[in-house]
Amino acid sequence: MTSGFPRIDDVGLDGLLVRFGDSLSESANRAALAFAAALDRDCPSGVEECATSLVSTYVRFDPLGVALEDLRAQLAQRLAGADWYAAALPEGRRLVTIPTVYGTDLAPQLAEAAAAAGMSCEAATESLSTARVRVTTIGFAPGQPYLGTLSEAWDIPRQTALTPQVPVGALVVAIRQLVLFSVTTPTGWRHVGQTKARLFRPEAAEPFLLRAGDEVRFPSVTREAYEAMPGDGVTVEALG
Structure with a gap:
């Protein structure tokens, strides 16, 4: 885990960005991929899209389907539940x-x-x-x-x-x-x-x-x- 990460940032009115680092590393990329795959397997209510960048997972949601702070709390709980930096890479690779x-x-x-x-x-x-x-x-x-x-x-x-x-x-x-x-x-x-x-x-x-x-x-x-x-x-x- 990098100091200050993971963290959850707002992206506009309908997005959250789960960031695992501020520069590319094997572990941060692994975390982003693994976390996105976990959300795809068990998608929180109101989430419409998950996508990854180099070291982040983007979550787009329907503001009418889930409150921003409720979704943030759900994501924070999932982040705390595993060491995403050491997680297995997604299946199907x-x-x-x-x-x-x-x-x-x-x-x-x-x-x-x-x-x-x-x-x-x-x-x-x-x-x-x-x-x-x-x-x-x-x-x-x-x-x-x-x-x-x-x-x-x-x-x-x-x-x-x-x-x-x-x-x-x-x-x-x-x-x-x-x-x-x-x-x-x-x-x-x-x-x-x-x-x-x-x-x-x-x-x-x-x-x-x-x-x-x-x-x-x-x-x-x-x-x-x-x-x-x-x-x-x-x-x-x-x-x-």
């Missing part, structure tokens, strides 16, 4: 493997990011391609995951200027995190890998490929193997 080509003209900032991390391109590729990271939250664009945390060597800053555009499936790095883009967009994060992953599938029953709590690997493939893949190469396994 998966291990998702996404083949990635590092460097080349497809991901032209690998060398720059590797230098910032104090590594050669080969060592950086090995580090990123063997890491197993958690989807800490989904945000910014439909189905877009933030993933972490990487080793301390990857505590590199964002760029001071924006890259005008990276494509769908771009894997970018900064501040010990990876982001996999679901849209074509500008970014201040360094583009180190490229995938064929289609993260947002509006035609599917489950439109997002990834969920908060999933674990993800980005194994390295050659440019030739990447070009020859008939699909996106993504595999999904259930985690016990």
